[in-house]
Amino acid sequence: MKHAWTLTKVRMRLALRNRAFIIFSLFIPLLFLFLFVGLLAHDDPAAVGYRLASVLSLTVMGSFWGLSVQLVTFREQGILRRFRLTPVGAGAMLASSILSNYLMTLPIVLIEFAVARFVFHMQGWGNLLGIAALVTLGMTAFPALGLIVASVTNTMQETQLINQLLWWFFLLLSGATVPLPILPDWLQSVALFVPATYLVAGLQTVLTGRGGITAIGPELLALAVSTGVAFFVSQQLFRWEAETKVPRRAKLWAASALIPFILLGIWETSRNRLRSTALMDYMSIQPQSDTARPDANK
Amino acid sequence: MTSPIIAVENLTKRYGDTQALRGVSFSVQEGEVFGLLGPNGAGKTSTVEILEGMRPADGGRAEVCGLDPHSSGSELKELIGAVLQFTALPDKIRVSEALNMFASFYRRHRDTGQLLQRFGLEEKRRAFYSQLSGGQKQRLALAMALVNQPRVLFLDEPTAGLDPQVRREIYAIIEELKAAGTSILLTTHYIEEAERLCDRVAIVDHGQVIAQGTPRELKHRSAGKTRIEIRLARPEADSALAQLEAVSGVHSTDGVHVVHSTGVPRTIVALVKYLEAQNNELSSLEIATPSLEDVFLELTGRRLRD
Numbered sequence: 030m031k032h033a034w035t036l037t038k039v040r041m042r043l044a045l046r047n048r049a050f051i052i053f054s055l056f057i058p059l060l061f062l063f064l065f066v067g068l069l070a071h072d073d074p075a076a077v078g079y080r081l082a083s084v085l086s087l088t089v090m091g092s093f094w095g096l097s098v099q100l101v102t103f104r105e106q107g108i109l110r111r112f113r114l115t116p117v118g119a120g121a122m123l124a125s126s127i128l129s130n131y132l133m134t135l136p137i138v139l140i141e142f143a144v145a146r147f148v149f150h151m152q153g154w155g156n157l158l159g160i161a162a163l164v165t166l167g168m169t170a171f172p173a174l175g176l177i178v179a180s181v182t183n184t185m186q187e188t189q190l191i192n193q194l195l196w197w198f199f200l201l202l203s204g205a206t207v208p209l210p211i212l213p214d215w216l217q218s219v220a221l222f223v224p225a226t227y228l229v230a231g232l233q234t235v236l237t238g239r240g241g242i243t244a245i246g247p248e249l250l251a252l253a254v255s256t257g258v259a260f261f262v263s264q265q266l267f268r269w270e271a272e273t274k275v276p277r278r279a280k281l282w283a284a285s286a287l288i289p290f291i292l293l294g295i296w297e298t299s300r301n302r303l304r305s306t307a308l309m310d311y312m313s314i315q316p317q318s319d320t321a322r323p324d325a326n327k
Numbered sequence: 328m329t330s331p332i333i334a335v336e337n338l339t340k341r342y343g344d345t346q347a348l349r350g351v352s353f354s355v356q357e358g359e360v361f362g363l364l365g366p367n368g369a370g371k372t373s374t375v376e377i378l379e380g381m382r383p384a385d386g387g388r389a390e391v392c393g394l395d396p397h398s399s400g401s402e403l404k405e406l407i408g409a410v411l412q413f414t415a416l417p418d419k420i421r422v423s424e425a426l427n428m429f430a431s432f433y434r435r436h437r438d439t440g441q442l443l444q445r446f447g448l449e450e451k452r453r454a455f456y457s458q459l460s461g462g463q464k465q466r467l468a469l470a471m472a473l474v475n476q477p478r479v480l481f482l483d484e485p486t487a488g489l490d491p492q493v494r495r496e497i498y499a500i501i502e503e504l505k506a507a508g509t510s511i512l513l514t515t516h517y518i519e520e521a522e523r524l525c526d527r528v529a530i531v532d533h534g535q536v537i538a539q540g541t542p543r544e545l546k547h548r549s550a551g552k553t554r555i556e557i558r559l560a561r562p563e564a565d566s567a568l569a570q571l572e573a574v575s576g577v578h579s580t581d582g583v584h585v586v587h588s589t590g591v592p593r594t595i596v597a598l599v600k601y602l603e604a605q606n607n608e609l610s611s612l613e614i615a616t617p618s619l620e621d622v623f624l625e626l627t628g629r630r631l632r633d
Contacts, residue, residue: 035431039424046419107415111471113381114409115432116401269381 032117036125041133053095055137058088062141066149075237076314077151082232083205084141085160089167090199090225092130093175094192100126100179101188109269119267123260127172131165138164152238159235159242166252167228173259174224174286180266181283183274199225204233209307217304222294224287227251230303233310240306247296247303251289259286330393332357332479332510333378338387340373340534347373349534350387355479355512355527360505362525363514364619366629370534371514372412375483378512379409392478405433408477412484414468418457422448425456426470433475446470446500462493469500480504482513486520498523518620530623537626546617548625552576552587554615555594559584560608572597 044050062084070076103109112122142160145151178195182188200206202216203225209217220226231248234240242249266279297303331354340348348370355361363371377384380396380403389396394403416425426443430436443449446466451459459467465485472480482501486494494517501524504511515521521528522542529539538545552575563584565577573590588594591614602609624630 032432035428039420039428042424043417043419103417107411107413108417110381110411111414111416114379114404114407114411115429116404117432118401 030121030124032121033124033128036117036121037128037132040125040129044129044133050095053091054133058084058091058137058141059144061087062144066145070149070314073314074150074152077145077149078153078155078236078238079233079310079314081141081145081151082229082236084145085138085164085232085236086167086203086205086225086229087200088134088137088141089164089228090171090203090205091196092134092168093171093178094196096126096130096172096175097178097182097188097192098185100176101182101185104179104268105185105271107271113269119264119269123176123263123267126176127169127260130172131168134168135164151236155238156235156241159240159245160232162242162249163228163231163235163245163252166249166256169256170224170252170259171228173256173263176263177259177266177283177286180263180268181275181280183271198223202226204229204307208311209304210311218298221297221303222290224251224255224290226303227290227293230307230310234306237310237313239310239313244306247293251293254289255286258288262286329357331355332359332392333361333512334388334390335374335378336388338374338377338389339385340370340377340382341385347534348377348384348387351531351534351536352387353529353536353539355510357478357510358508359526360501360511360513360524362521362528363512363531364516364518364521364525364528364623365514365531366516369531371531372483373534374531375409375481375512375514379407379481380404405435405475406478407481408472408475408479409481410465410468410472410483410485412487414464414471416456416467418455420456421452422454422456422459422467423452425467426474429471430474436475437473439474442470442474460493461489462496465489465493465497466500469497473504478510480509480511482511484514484516486515486517494520518618521619528619530619530626532623532627538622542619545619545622548622552589552617552621552625553591554617554621555586555588555591555598556611556613556615557584557586557598558582558610558612559602560610563605563607567601568598571601 065080065084066077070080146154178188178191182191202220202223204220205225209220209226209230212220227248231245234244262283262285266275266283268275333355335354336352338348338351351370351374353361363374365371376382377389378391378396380399383397391403392406396403423439423443426439430439443452446469448463448466448470451463456464485501486497489497498520501511505524513524525542527539527541528545529536530545531537538548562579562582565579565584568574568577568584568586571594573588573593574586575589576587578585586594599609620630
């Protein structure tokens with residue numbers, strides 16, 4: 030743990046000296062905030078919480094990208110090789126990735142939350158405990174998925190390709206950009222197997238104040254289990270050197286990190302819980318005159 | 328004799344179709360500077376990386392400080408220091424940050440301020456890694472390797488790619504470590520480095536140790552073949568020079584006749600007489616005592632940098 034903390038501090042300093050990090054981690058999330066909350070929820074304080082859920086989700090999810098790129102860069106440049114000669118283990122290296130990301134993303138989440146509350150006049154505070162739990166588990170689960178991406182890709186090109194695919198899945202199918210209830214029925218069914226859907230839906234529930242921590246139990250459990258599995262798998266597949274290629278079967282093993290979401294997807298398909306909640310959260314921000322209401326059970 | 332600090336027996340390693348090591352054996356005593364000398368691709372780095380615990384061997388036995396490098400994990404890492412063939416650190420890490428970070432990884436570590444001073448990096452302590460020259464980066468790599476007061480130091484081509492002045496600086500540091508009794512395993516393809524720094528040398532070629540001993544012992548193998556390099560006013564046929572007394576071989580390149588002799592004074596007297604008879608003149612004459620390069624050439628038929 031001591032090694033992980035030392036690495037965390039150094040990695041935070043390195044990140045803060047990196048202009049690209051400042052742009053992608055601070056300015057882009059704030060841009061999202063003004064786009065989603067400023068434009069989509071204008072003049073409607075009731076909708077601010079719902080739109081803020083999208084912004085916070087994008088901030089939390091986006092961390093998987095930077096983390097995988099950084100680890101692959103370190104590996105390709107031969108930086109990780111030097112650490113291998115020391116008593117530092119793969120676990121400490123990976124934990125420092127997650128911890129430094131958490132400590133640097135948390136202030137941005139807090140700024141977004143504060144701007145939504147005080148500049149865009151969000152109604153109430155939402156369920157603070159639920160928000161904290163989802164943000165925290167989201168900021169461990171998604172970076173851990175990023176670590177898996179770094180583990181199963183051999184080159185930066187491969188890493189970026191997988192990141193692009195995942196990002197578009199997360200962006201379009203989670204409800205973060207296009208609300209889940211207005212997606213075609215079959216896409217809503219697919220979305221139930223996408224990890225990001227649970228983060229977005231959970232945050233919508235707690236930020237609109239429509240539910241507390243008990244209402245988001247399955248989401249929290251899935252994110253927690255996913256963190257554990259993804260961390261364990263990436264530790265097993267961790268490579269210190271670019272020359273060590275990942276075995277083909279390891280890529281299948283890496284998919285095991287998605288098992289919690291596959292199980293949850295199956296459960297949700299039979300229960301229809303998330304889709305109903307998402308619909309109710311969505312309807313709560315629609316003007317009363319709006320008659321074109323999507324039907325969750327169609 | 329006490330048990331060696333590094334013991335290697337019949338080490339083998341294969342990468343795909345390439346057999347990198349074909350039964351390497353040697354041992355290093357405590358306080359000794361041992362060199363693995365050979366051309367690129369000879370198997371030096373593979374040997375060192377197995378001993379550092381960075382990759383497993385396919386066969387044979389390796390022991391460092393009485394531990395198996397592959398299975399001992401961090402226990403061995405506390406005891407060794409290493410300079411890799413290419414050390415890379417993040418561009419934006421400061422010199423003092425890097426050294427302090429590496430120091431914190433070990434249970435026992437040296438004062439990093441003193442190390443910076445000793446390696447002439449005190450003024451650069453706030454500099455980013457990307458702002459350092461090649462020599463400064465290598466001095467930092469050496470400081471990082473020594474930060475845990477290692478019992479054994481592995482130096483993999485520590486001066487490769489550095490200019491001669493920086494190379495001499497690094498030699499001075501290694502000589503200082505040698506005087507302090509640090510056990511060092513050094514790989515190099517520079518003859519001068521092996522001759523100047525190593526107590527004993529193993530010559531490695533195609534994944535095998537083809538000779539080992541002190542530089543003096545190894546050169547003694549070629550003692551019967553001192554090289555005389557001569558330039559003549561008018562070139563002579565190699566076959567004619569080969570007939571001179573005590574000459575064991577002749578070859579010529581670019582107008583220089585290289586004559587190998589088992590009795591230098593007799594060969595020179597015979598040469599002068601021969602040239603007089605031929606009405607030829609000597610433009611220059613150099614006597615080169617055998618070097619490890621000659622030993623390598625004799626053993627493999629190739630030059631080290633072929």
